[in-house]
Amino acid sequence: MSKEIISSWDKNAAEWIKVIQNDSIPSRKFTNLAILETIKQLDGDKIVDIGCGEGWLTREMANLGWEATGLDATASLIEEARKNSNQPFEVFTFEDIIEGKNIPNTPFDAAVFNFCLYLKDGLKELLSNTLNQLSKDGVLLIQTLHPYFLIQNDLKFKSQWLSDSWKGLPGNFTDGHSWYARTMEDWLHELNQLENSNFNIREILNDEEKPISLIIKINKI
Amino acid sequence: MSKEIISSWDKNAAEWIKVIQNDSIPSRKFTNLAILETIKQLDGDKIVDIGCGEGWLTREMANLGWEATGLDATASLIEEARKNSNQPFEVFTFEDIIEGKNIPNTPFDAAVFNFCLYLKDGLKELLSNTLNQLSKDGVLLIQTLHPYFLIQNDLKFKSQWLSDSWKGLPGNFTDGHSWYARTMEDWLHELNQLENSNFNIREILNDEEKPISLIIKINKI
Structure with a gap:
């Protein structure tokens, strides 16, 4: 993750914690439910929430019965996450994964990137190296705009x-930091480059039945 | 193809010929170019234009050097197509393909469905049976809204x-006949069901840079 992104999150971490813990982002009503529904349908015991922020989703994973680890690049968010549950939370960056470092508590049956993929370059390496740290038949989930x-x-x-x-x-x-928005064509192009995997995509709608997010499910085969 | 669709096309064939031959549909400026550009990038000798209508694309395929066959369910459109070139044009329906009948002049190196897939049920069988009539490494192209x-x-x-x-x-x-419009999620679901193939999708834009069509390229592997 670039220095620009980490610096922006460092500056805004306290405000972000407030926004998340007050449920202030209207679309999250739909997208939080959607990712949790998707996780409920997975088989497995161990899951990792990559880019976990202040850890709401990692805590929900535990409520669903998963042994869940949370990772984030922003130390103050990991500090907040640790205050709110006894789960393992670690400062760990996308660069760490891209460089091939072992994720704490690996291997996992599932990995989730929920609204945290801002990068243009290195996406293939990030996803491939995450898939490599999953068990046989493991699943990688991405939620993105x-x-x-x-x-x-x-x-x-x-x-x-x-x-x-x-x-x-x-x-x-x-x-604010910059982030790279992709068309569907370019998402498919990235996903087609991943080896030994297949994928499907759900389009999540709001209550006006307009699409707001994608949930991409990549299956290791 | 349902009787409703064939009946609607029978009634409107003369008007359709006029519209196509006068280049009256504004978006076709972009989508015709897009399918031709895609065909130019293919390797092979023999191609089939399934749902060819009055045959403009089949004729363009010949201009690009392909040995091109055109098929349509509407007899009066095939009659018009035969007036305009000496290429093979045959009345042949989606049901014929779904039932496993041999396409005239099969096998092909490529097959194209350009704005003619209206069906909800039977899509998997239509595409699978078409792929079965392609040579090794054959390609199936679909353009759709x-x-x-x-x-x-x-x-x-x-x-x-x-x-x-x-x-x-x-x-x-x-x-007018009814037609089944699919979300991207449902297109991907259909495509994921096809065996021994992979696919990618291009999103075709108009001059306002809004998406107007998809070109789906299915590769036999």
């Missing part, structure tokens, strides 16, 4: 860097 | 039957 986001925000429908990751969120955020 | 169509037309973002296939087209059409 639906490409329709581009149209809805009057942007050209092409993959592109967007400048402010906090834009539109209900909090007093500063120093 | 982009699922964004649903949002653009204020419809719920879910796969659904739409009642009038001619709606919005610049011609005096009557007795």
